Amino acid sequence: MTDIQWLIGGEAGYGIMTIGVMMSKIFTRLGLSVFDYVEYPSLIRGGHNAYYVRGASEQIFSQKKSVDILVALNRETIDKHKQELSDGAAIIYDDQLIKVDPAEFALGTVLIPVPFAGIIKQINVDRLMINTVAVGASLGLIHDDFNVLEKIMQDVFSKKGEEVVIENINAAKSGFEYVQKNSFGKFKRIIEKNILQTQKNILIGGGESVALGAIQSGVNFSAIYPMTPVNGVMMTLIAQSLKYGIVAKEPEDEIAGINMAIGASFAGARSMVATSGGGFSLMVESVGLAAQTETPLVIVEGMRPGPATGMPTWTGQGDLRFVLHAGQDDFPRVVIAPGDMLEAFNMSMNAFNIADICQLPVILVVDKYLMEGHATVPFDKISSLAKNFVIKRGKIISDEDVALSTDYKRYSLVDDGISPRSIPGQKGGIALSGSDEHDERGLYNEEAEVRIKMMNKRFKKLESLELGFSPVDSYGLADASLTIVGFGSTKMPTLEAMNWLAKENISVNFLKINCLAPFPVDAVISAIGKSGKTLIIEGNKTGQLEGLIREYTGLTMSHNFRKYDGRPFYPEEIIARIKEVL
Amino acid sequence: MTELKDLEITYDKPNWCPGCGDFGVWVSLKNAIVSLQLNPWEVVLVSGIGCSSKLPYWVKTYGFNGLHGRPMPIAEGIRLANSGLTVIVIGGDGDQYGEGANHLLHAARRNINLTLIVHNNQIYGLTTGQFSPTTDIGEKNKATPVPTVEAPVNPMSYSLAAGATFVARGFAGDNKQETQLVMEGIKHKGFSIIDTMQPCVTFNHKNTFSWFYERVYKVEDNGHDTSDKAQAYLIAEEWPLKRALMDGEKEKIATGILYKEERPTWEDGTPQISSMPLVKQSFGNRDITPLLEELL
Numbered sequence: 044m045t046d047i048q049w050l051i052g053g054e055a056g057y058g059i060m061t062i063g064v065m066m067s068k069i070f071t072r073l074g075l076s077v078f079d080y081v082e083y084p085s086l087i088r089g090g091h092n093a094y095y096v097r098g099a100s101e102q103i104f105s106q107k108k109s110v111d112i113l114v115a116l117n118r119e120t121i122d123k124h125k126q127e128l129s130d131g132a133a134i135i136y137d138d139q140l141i142k143v144d145p146a147e148f149a150l151g152t153v154l155i156p157v158p159f160a161g162i163i164k165q166i167n168v169d170r171l172m173i174n175t176v177a178v179g180a181s182l183g184l185i186h187d188d189f190n191v192l193e194k195i196m197q198d199v200f201s202k203k204g205e206e207v208v209i210e211n212i213n214a215a216k217s218g219f220e221y222v223q224k225n226s227f228g229k230f231k232r233i234i235e236k237n238i239l240q241t242q243k244n245i246l247i248g249g250g251e252s253v254a255l256g257a258i259q260s261g262v263n264f265s266a267i268y269p270m271t272p273v274n275g276v277m278m279t280l281i282a283q284s285l286k287y288g289i290v291a292k293e294p295e296d297e298i299a300g301i302n303m304a305i306g307a308s309f310a311g312a313r314s315m316v317a318t319s320g321g322g323f324s325l326m327v328e329s330v331g332l333a334a335q336t337e338t339p340l341v342i343v344e345g346m347r348p349g350p351a352t353g354m355p356t357w358t359g360q361g362d363l364r365f366v367l368h369a370g371q372d373d374f375p376r377v378v379i380a381p382g383d384m385l386e387a388f389n390m391s392m393n394a395f396n397i398a399d400i401c402q403l404p405v406i407l408v409v410d411k412y413l414m415e416g417h418a419t420v421p422f423d424k425i426s427s428l429a430k431n432f433v434i435k436r437g438k439i440i441s442d443e444d445v446a447l448s449t450d451y452k453r454y455s456l457v458d459d460g461i462s463p464r465s466i467p468g469q470k471g472g473i474a475l476s477g478s479d480e481h482d483e484r485g486l487y488n489e490e491a492e493v494r495i496k497m498m499n500k501r502f503k504k505l506e507s508l509e510l511g512f513s514p515v516d517s518y519g520l521a522d523a524s525l526t527i528v529g530f531g532s533t534k535m536p537t538l539e540a541m542n543w544l545a546k547e548n549i550s551v552n553f554l555k556i557n558c559l560a561p562f563p564v565d566a567v568i569s570a571i572g573k574s575g576k577t578l579i580i581e582g583n584k585t586g587q588l589e590g591l592i593r594e595y596t597g598l599t600m601s602h603n604f605r606k607y608d609g610r611p612f613y614p615e616e617i618i619a620r621i622k623e624v625l
Numbered sequence: 626m627t628e629l630k631d632l633e634i635t636y637d638k639p640n641w642c643p644g645c646g647d648f649g650v651w652v653s654l655k656n657a658i659v660s661l662q663l664n665p666w667e668v669v670l671v672s673g674i675g676c677s678s679k680l681p682y683w684v685k686t687y688g689f690n691g692l693h694g695r696p697m698p699i700a701e702g703i704r705l706a707n708s709g710l711t712v713i714v715i716g717g718d719g720d721q722y723g724e725g726a727n728h729l730l731h732a733a734r735r736n737i738n739l740t741l742i743v744h745n746n747q748i749y750g751l752t753t754g755q756f757s758p759t760t761d762i763g764e765k766n767k768a769t770p771v772p773t774v775e776a777p778v779n780p781m782s783y784s785l786a787a788g789a790t791f792v793a794r795g796f797a798g799d800n801k802q803e804t805q806l807v808m809e810g811i812k813h814k815g816f817s818i819i820d821t822m823q824p825c826v827t828f829n830h831k832n833t834f835s836w837f838y839e840r841v842y843k844v845e846d847n848g849h850d851t852s853d854k855a856q857a858y859l860i861a862e863e864w865p866l867k868r869a870l871m872d873g874e875k876e877k878i879a880t881g882i883l884y885k886e887e888r889p890t891w892e893d894g895t896p897q898i899s900s901m902p903l904v905k906q907s908f909g910n911r912d913i914t915p916l917l918e919e920l921l
Contacts, residue, residue, distance in 0.1 A: 071921075198919075245920035255916060261909040264706055266698075283916065288897050288906055290705050295731040299698040302691065306671070306702025309689055310710070311904035314702070332692055426917055434909045466904065467687040467703065467710055470666045475681055475688035478674070486637055486682060487690075 045075065045234055046099040048107055049181060051174070052124060053116030056088040062174040063094030064246075065195060067417050069182055070098030071246040072191050073234050077419045078535070080106040080412070080611065085271070085355040091119055098234075104383070105536040106416075108615045111232065112184065114177050115141060116159075128152060133230040135180050135222075137161075155184060155226045162217045172214045179218030184226065185234050189219050244419035249409065250275020252384045252420075253343055256391025257315055258287055259429045262341075264312040266294045266303035271355050272411035273317040273345040297322035301329040301342070308338050309476060311439070311466040313395055317343035320362045321352070327369045330404050334374035334501065336476040337454070337462070339398035339405075339437075343391075346410040346582075348609045357609030358411035360531055360582035363591070366406050367560050373498070375505050377405045378560040382534025384418050386512075388425055390557070392432050393511035400437035401504045402461060408559070410582070412611040413532040438463045445472040452483040456496060460503030505561050514563035517570055519552030525625060526574040527553045528600065530588055533580045533612055540617035551578075551621060556588070562595045571598060578602045578624050580612060627662050629655060632685050639683050646797030646823030646834075647677050650744055653795075653803035654713070655684060660808055668711045671700040673725065675717035676751050677744030677823070694724025697732050700739050701891075708892050709902045711811060712739040719749055722758040722778040733787035733816050735891040740810040741818045743780065744797075746825035747832050754828035763869045764831065780820040781861035781883055785854065791817035792857065792884040796841050797824065798834050802880065809882060815890050822878070837878065840864075844881040857884035 049066055053059055063081055070077045075098035084090035095106050109129040115121045115136040121143060128134075131151045136143065138156035145154060157180045159173045182192050192215055200208045247255075254276045257265075267277040277291075284291040290307070294300040300316050308314040318326065323344050333340040346362040348354040366378055377397050381387040390407060398405040440463045445451060453474035455462045462483075465472025479487035480494050488494075519541055527537055534555050541551060554570045556563065571577055579600040581588045584607040589600050604620045606612060632655045641647045658668060668686035672678035674693035681688030687710075691699045700714045721729050721743045729741070749755040755768040758778040765772045784792045791813040795803040803821060810817035822841075824834050844860060851857070860879045870876070892898060 243921065245917055247920050251920075255913055258916070259911060259913050261911065263903055263906075263908070264702070266702065285896065287911060288903070290895055290897050290903055292705065294698065295727060298695060299701075299728055299731070302695045302698035303702035303705070305691075306689070306699035307706035307903075308702075309699070310669075310703040310706035312702075312706040313908075314706075328692055329695065332695075336689070336691075422917060422921065426914060429913055429917075436908075467669050468667055468707055468904075470664070473666050473685055473687055475690060477682070477688075477690035478692055479690065484636065485688075487679075 044100050045232060046097070046103070047111045047185065047232055048095060048097040048109060049112040049114070050093060050095050050110045050124060051114040051116065051177065052091065052093045052120030055083060055086060055090045055092045057116060058171060058174045059092040059094050062178050063096055064417060065178050065199070066096045066181060067246050068195050069192060070096060071244055071419050072195065073098070073186065075099055075234070076102045076244070077246060077417070078103055078105055079417045081415060083356050091123060093120070093124070104539040104542070105614055106611070107539070108613050112181060112230070114181060116173065116177065117141065131231060133184060135177065135184065153229045155180070155222060155229065157218060157221055162221065166213055166217055168210055168214055172211070175211050175214040176218035179215030180222045183219040183222030184230050185232065187223065187227065189216055192219070243422040245422050245425065246417055247384050247420055248275050248417045249384055249387050249413040249415065251279050252387035253391045253407065253409065254279035256388040257341070257395065258283055258289070259432060260313070260392040260395040261434050262313050262315055262395060263289050264304060264307040264314040265289065265291045265316065266300040267291070267317050268294055268297050268300050268322060270319045270322050272347055272414040273319060273343055275414055276317040276343055297325040298329065301326040304340055305329060305333050305336070305338050308340055309336070309467070313399070315341040315343065317345065319345045319347050320349050320365065323362070323366070323369065330376070331370035331372070331374055332478050333404040334370070334376060335478050337402040337501070338476065339402055341394045341398050341405050341407065343407045343409060345414050346408065348607065354609045356411065358582065358611050359607060359609060360410060361584070361587070361607065362408065363530070363559065363583065363587040366408050375401070375403050375502050376560055377401070377403065377508065377558070378408055379405070379510070379558050380408045380531040380556070381413070382531055382555055383413070384420050385425060385428070387413060389428055389512060396435045396511060397508065400435055400461070401508060402437065402464060403504060408531065410532050437461065440465050440469070440472060442469055445469045447471065453485045454481060454483045454497070454500070456483060456500055459507050460500040461507065508561065510558055512557060514558035515566040515570060516555045516557060517552060518555070520550055521552065523550040523552040525551040525576045525578060525621060526571050527551055528556070528571060528577055528579040528592070529553070529581060530556045530559060533582065536612040536614045536617055537580060539614040540621065543614060543618060544621065549621070549625070559591070562591065564595050567592060568596050568598065576601050576624060578604060578621065580604045580617065582606050582612070627659055627665060629659055631665055632658060634683060634685050637682065639679070641676060642827050644826045645676070646746060646825070647680065647744055649797035649800050649803060650677070650742060650821055650823060651680055651683065653800050653807055654742065656800070656804040657807035657811060658686070660804065661811060663711055667709065668713065669703055670713050670715055671696045671703065672715040673717070673720035675720050677715060677717045678720060680715045694720055695728065696720065697725055697728035697741070701732060701737050704737055704739055704892065705895065705898065705903065707902045707904045708898050709905070713811070714739060714741045716741070716743055718743060718745045718747060718757045718759045722780060726758070726778070730787045733784055733789035733818070736788065736790050736815040736888050737891040738815055740807070742807065743818065743820045744823040745780065745820050746823045746829055748825050748829040750825045750828050759865065761831065761865060762867065776867040777865040779861060779865055780818070782858060784818045785857055785861060785884055789818055790815040790886045790888050791882070793817070793819045793882045794880045795819050795821040796837055796880050797821055798837060799880070802843070806882065813885065815888060840876050840878045841880050842877060844879050844883060849881070851882045851885040854884055
């Protein structure tokens, strides 16, 4: 089996992000299963960027620790990452600019000097194109046909004009040919062409997955203030806004954003916002407004370490309790957490149906690791999810019905708590939606009896909740000796760890909780109530999910694994913890 | 045919203090809707929190009573989703010049096509009389034990600087003028603000109806050219004052339209809604296959 993790490192501002995704694309087009992960500081220039791209001939689910090809654009990259190198790893670097001593690496490490700066000078292109030479050189080390990269360059740069395409192809080809001529064969793991021809994969980012799910679901309004890690959601929506008729605005702040989205939804649009913990903090009062006025709304919350500014470009799962409780007093909300690209797409689509049917806020809680990483997803799988999805807008009254109504009441006390909704502009549907407690007409009312009825009505809506996907998912054999429990993006390294353990004949299973509110009590109890050992994995300091499970089920986990260092979980770490526990 | 009775609700009535300036704005708004023959179901009144923000409850149009300071972005969302609606924002001085001042700034510069009516009583009434962003300099009361040195927000200058394309001041003691201003504001294609001096009869014992009657004048009586922005600034700076009054000095308070211009609206800059309001367009039926294919 082929399994190569490539890493490019260098100073911020040298196009590492662009070139990282390009490497992922190369692996994808060569037929590999791909996962990528990027680390960078919160600044535009300077600081160290590191882009990990892993490609394998079998399905993979996450990054791994060991690096097989290291592309060092500066000496700092070698210092920071040399301890990650696997046996027989290759280092691609410019020996005119960086001094290395073979003795500083393990025996068998292959040094691949490539004169990046010399090539740039020779073909007379901008110095910023060193990364393009580097990606060509990388391909030259593992594959003998440049064609795959030439096509990618054409696809990626064609919008910028023929000149840009040719310049990039020349730079990449120069790197490719230099390595082919001087070093091909030194690195032993060569990728044959199309080793996996059975399925067609797309390479998709987490942010793109959420946005494409929203587009498929008919979203036509968004008001998103930029914030890492949800910029991918925002930029994808904006890029498609003219083609698909989406009004995608950039508000003055997150408070304005969520209120614009509520206003648009009140007026009949399918509407969303996306932010991170800081922006969500500003939105909190308005989350309650959406609930109180029973206005459908989808909120994407991309977690990153806090509090306050915290570590803006890193990952974590520390906002779980925050999104569950945000807002004064009790109100119904739905909180769902996708664990990979396909789930991000699927849950994003369904979030809009849930919001419309139950007339309440739905929070899609994600994190930096999921939002800014990319992975391969089978084209047929995502395409059939999209094609089979049915948009449901719930109880919006038709123009004809509401015109006949003589005494329409927006908040009528109906059996399921979900009152038929009129839309401004409909004759006969005139009503007021208010943030005050109100009676069936929407008129402010502070009578005890009315208050109780309205609170109960709002919560009643959750009884008809249909997620469109399972509230929990179980992976692995039911009788395994250990059950791993988690939510959100920990799914990816956990599945990867389970794969590796299976090769050692160690069997564990995994319960992933997809719906955090309302909490799926019965499903969780039936999945882990009888488990012997349980290991809960989550990215926060205080065990927020662990406490939540105890609160709702009375179940205590036997072991836990928590991280709050801003880094994602690695399969190696999970395996080590599992072996400690077993 | 829209008549006044079409705008009346039968199950409740205003609970403002007797003699409150809010009544004047309420009557003028209804008169304006009738005079312009707007269909009540195509009007949305959006408000925040405060005495004046209760107004939408007592007019039979669509309404949204949101959070303190936040009606403006709600209204912007409504306009972008359905540009066929007449959207009117109702707020107080706390709502618009305190908690929501940032939203006002941005709505004005975007020139979104809606009308803002501010009930400006220079005091926080609902919370029993604390000073507001427009309380006159030098005032003191039980919540302000020493005379305030905080210069009041000047809603006219602020709106002009923000790029508002229709800037007017009304007075709740002159319903005829207020009705006319609201009508002109609604007809104006773009962002219109009508800052309306609206005495609080319970908590503001200085800026009373009679105090205003002695000071207001109409800019049109002086032949003011509403396209002259420099002149509009000079008039706007006449009042409120940023300094204490000198002996024997009396304020001049301009009312009427200070400034008006035509400029593309936010809606004009949104091609997605140029041919039809967003919510009237066909919904769903999207094929994202081309987007997925780009990712192959």
